[in-house]
Amino acid sequence: MNISFTSLTFKTLGLLFVSSSVFILFILFIAKDSFSEGYIYLVKEEVASIERKLHDEISTNLQNRSFDKLEVIVKPYLKHKKILLIKIDSTLIDKPILVYKKEKSIQKLQDDTHFASTKDIYKQGTLNKLATVTLIYSNDSYQIYMQNFYRYFIGGVFVFGLASVFLGFLLYNSLKKLRLLASSLEKFNPYDADANIVSIDTNDEIGTISKSAGIMVKKLKSYIQSTKELNETIKQKEAHLKEAQRIAKVGSWEYNVVEKELTLSDEVYRILGVKFGTVITWDSFLAYISKKDSKRILDILEEAIKNGSKFNIRYALTLQNQNEIFVQTKGKVRKKQGGHIRITAVTMDITNDIKNKQTIERLAYYDSLTGLANRTLLQDRMQKALQFAKRQKTSLAIMFLDLDHFKLINDTLGHSVGDELLIHIAKILQIHLRESDTLSRLGGDEFIILLPSVNSHEDARIIAQKVQNTLQGKHDIGKHQLYITSSIGMALYPQHGMSADELIRNADTAMYEAKNSGRNSYSIYSKTMGNFVDKQLNLEQDLTQAVKNKEQIEVYYQVKVNAKDEFISGAEALARWIHPTKGVIMPDDFIHIAESTGLMVELGNIVIEKSISKLQELNILGLSGLKIAINLSARQFQDPSLISFVATMIERYEVDPAQVEFEITETLSMVNINNTLRILNELKQTGVSIAIDDFGTGHSSLSYLKKFPINSLKIDRTFVFDIIDDADDKAIVHAIISMAHSLGFTTVAEGVETKEHVDLLKEMGCDELQGYYFSKPIAEKELISFMQNFAPTK
Template identity: 40%
Template sequence: MTKHVQGEIVLIVDDDPVIRILMRRALHPSMTNIIEASSGEEAIALFTQYLPDLILLDVSMDKMDGFACCSAIRALPEGENVAIIMVTALDQPQDIQKAFDVGATDFMTKPVKWPLLSHRIHYVLKANKTIKELTKSKNKLAKAQSIAHLGSWEWDFNNKTLDCSDEVYRMLGMQPKERELTFSNLIEIVHPDDRQMLSQTVTHALKTRQGYDIEYRILRENGEIITLHDRTDISEDFGQPILNGTLHDISTRKKSEQEITYYAYYDTLTDLPNRRNFLDRLDTAIAVAKRRANKLALLFIDLDHFKRINDTLGHKAGDELLCEAANRIKTTIRQTDLMAINCENAEYENSHIARLGGDEFTLLLTELESFDCVANVAQRLINELAKPYFVMGKKTFISASVGISFYPDDGVTGDILLQHADTAMYEVKNNGKNGYQLFSHEMHQSLMHRLQIEAELREALALGDQLKLYYQPQISSSHGDVVGYEALMRWEHPTKGMLSPYDFIHIAETSGLIIAIGEWALLEACKQAKTLSVSHQHFTRMAVNLSALQFNHASIFDHVKTALEQTSLPPHLLELEITESAIIDNVDDAIVLLNKLKKLGVKLAIDDFGTGYSSLNYLKNFPIDTLKIDKSFVDGIVNNPKDAAIARTIVQLALNLGLSTIAEGVEYTEQHELLKTMGCDGLQGYLFSKPISSDKL
């Protein structure tokens, strides 16, 4: 263990005790921390223990002489920092040279001039202290440079060799001072794309005597690429210009910048460009097309039924499906179809395709030869995306709706082209999905109309006095009394007058407003049903329609339960009418929900029966109470034997299953009589009454 002693320590090493005494007396009292060793071995042990500042070392000793002892001490930790003065009677040049070769700081010959010894020792200690401080500062600088990944270098223009710090060597993937560095062999390890720039910059600095501030990449022998920031200035040393520089390893910063750029411009799930990136590239493509008088096409791709996957299998499955869909889009498009803009800056493949967000993708096609090729691309995409997916071990299906707009026919800016392609895509959605549609200006006008209606509908819902419920009576075919009512929505528009559901319900569904409207209608209908249950002797039900979106909403059960509780309406007086498509969309969830509603006590009816799937299987499994025969069959029931046969079959089916039936759209007495003969329980239509307002009930 090293002993710590205050003040400077001198170690005297000599096998002659008299010499040691004389040396101690010569140094005393100016030196107080003096230790002695009588052999080289003992000297090494004491050095390890005390770490002296100076050693007076005799050359001629038994066993281990001074040369061997000096060499051994220099090899020890901290051995380089001690001053060693070798003392000997030998005065031949080769002996002196040997002393310095093994690491001696100074050399003294015997006989020693004792009065001068103390001064000599103080001079050597002072010089050694300065050397220690310089070495310490150098080590601190080297450590700081290593931590900061910063190195320094110097180049005398008259010398080929660069004087570099250890950190510069480490940056270049070499051991410090491994070999001499020249500008020529430095250029050899610079990235090929940066060599010309660096050469031109240094040449310009030599000519103009001005420094520079640049970045370039280095190729290490292990294949690693690092980025260096090189900043220089020029100074003069005795009239000679010298280029001084610092090298900073900024690879980590560059990587961070690249990651920030990636997150700003790319979708992390699919590795496709995001909306911001795509809009920039779209603007560039339009500029190129304008300059070359070319056309381009923008395809807006939206996955159909994606929400169903997310809701049933979870978001992880949804992410997996999105990645698979993105890969299919990438592989489906031929290279000749792809956008090839700004390729020199493209760091990722397939930069022509983008994910705008959610389940929306875009594709840009440039330099079109004909519009037919765009249709071919769209159809190939639709076919590929319609193939089965295996997500989390389960086989599932989706499809795609594709809207297409063209530059310059459908717009001359990126925003307009994207808006029009989006409009065309929604037209596909409205027409059954799984197809493509070219944009038309009539379509745009229709969209503007829908957006206006949606805004006005939101305002009507907020105001609360424009939406109305009208009630159409349902008649018992056996005794002719009113037994129930169907609640039907009306909108008392401030400028367009009274609007039927045909004018706005579809917009309410696509915008999601149907949830709030449906909740309001359910509560209003239950309030009215509560009043009717008191005043009408034969009143048995209030029928309320649930849209597919409303039925599949997570809160529908709570909405029904809340409406019944707030109005104190007996549950059996409420009949919920559901379309076949709403329950077929997700059979398993539908069964659970219908059974919960049935336990609540409400009645359940299938609206427009016969126009949808008409599956006997769901009639067997679902707790249905009533089948409503659609008006399209009732219209032709008198004159068309097929319509009559269908109506008769539905009535008989319901009787066999223990269900009741109601026929919609009864307008003539002949229809009434025929349906009564068939055994239909309830009748509804203009023959009996149009839908009427609540104050006329």
């Protein structure tokens, strides 16, 4: 066996030799010195003990002048077998005292390596030197000690060397076997069926490794054989796959008609949802075809086998889990001499394509949000219902339903909440309608209900009332509690129209009539409503133009009076539309148009700018200290540029921000508390004041109200109007004023129309009064004159 410098054998033996050498050197030098120093230390300790006793006796006799006793004292110490000499030198005695065992000089004894110790003795408590004492201590025992050490050391090294040689021999033999095993493994050829490795038949670890290597080799041979067989299968399947790829790059299969052998690609197994390798016969393969398609497909395959032709078929498969999928199979029949017939085909899973087609068809006829019928499907069903009604000479009704204030929900809570509400409403309506009725969503919050069997107006009214009662009330949408009402318009066939479009248009007109009647109501179409929609469209176009040029939008002002001293403290800005032909149009008639057409933000900004501009004019004329209150709609409140626009207007017209006050309704403030608080704080940072309008008509929570950065509460006119005669209203107003003052808010009473109102509100401590008693809303050009001529009493 060759041993190289890099072999494990050389490294192991070399490491054993080096470690042994290091250990011996360590014992020889470091351990020897440690033992020697330890022995010397013990000798010194013994000498020091003798010296302490001897010095005490010498010092005592010298101080007592007992010089003749010194030699007597010292001689007994020579009895100690290791003390060789003691010498005392002192100025108090004539000559040194010297006692010894061997007649040798101190220098001679030191040269013989005996231990020598010379120390001075001082008078106790002083630095006066009494004598110098020299003591020679024998080193014979040290020499004997070290001789014994070397004897034991040599013996230990010899035994250690023998053990190392024996251990090296054992390692060499073991590593030699490993080397033989390694050489055998290097020469082993796994593809040679007769090849084996050297077998080392021992009971030690080397033998175990050898046996494990033999087992590994057997498994390796078995694995290689299995791999060969698997490669053959893979080659066969690759041939099938290549043929399928040339056709359609999908799952392929081949059927030997004569031998009835069916071969499937992996993709076909996946399509069928069957584990790869499962035995599938031709009959079981055909059994997957759904019953509705089975006969048609079998006929096509039989015809193809008979004529040796191609085929291209679409059909459904029913899988083992009862799921249905759709596939398309293209193939051809090959006939060869000798009667060999093979069907080679590819099968493609087209389930997604079919479902996508169904989805497209559904999108074409159903609303994507609610799943209700859309306009297209509604038109189709209306046409069929109208044809049936004409034949049977019966009636039908169209119900046009619109949710009240739905835009406010979208603007304040977001479109996601609005969408959830629409889905919720759709489910409620579906539950309460008949199976023969059709519920459709046209878009937004507009729903149409087709009632194919309605005998009279009274039947339509009953159904409309039922629908409204169903929707009216509280609805839990996520974490929000929403109160919903609806406006419904109805049109009946044949009284109100002969076609679907005409009936829908007239029902829409009736719905607008219901909204104009105060919402949360229903209305049946009449011819007097015929021009309403056209009028609304014209009004929308006119308002768009009015907002664009700003000239037709004017601001009227209704003054506020300080209750205590009855002087004008400010005014509320109220928008008016001065139409070129219709004259003054009040907000109730055009604000909803502005909201529905997206003009509300522009309209609101016009009012804000004109109001702040008016403040500048009043300040210049000396009417300073007045505060103008401006109403904010829900849409304005959600406008991200509101804060910057207000700040820009205040800076442009150089007015004190404290003179500007913004009013938001109590209902708006409570719709989304966190968002309201954020916007109010940002608005407050510009320096303006904040007021809650129509207080008492909403559902305020005092725990939230006290967090709002507001300055005042405006008591709604509905409480003030009957305050004189209605004890409940009086108590409510008094409670609002007391609560507001306790929270640090000022109060403004709206709807003050009589002297009795003024006196009672003063008595309650209300801060400001607003109403017809003092002034109706005044045009901008008349405001200054009114203020200059205002008289506090009438």
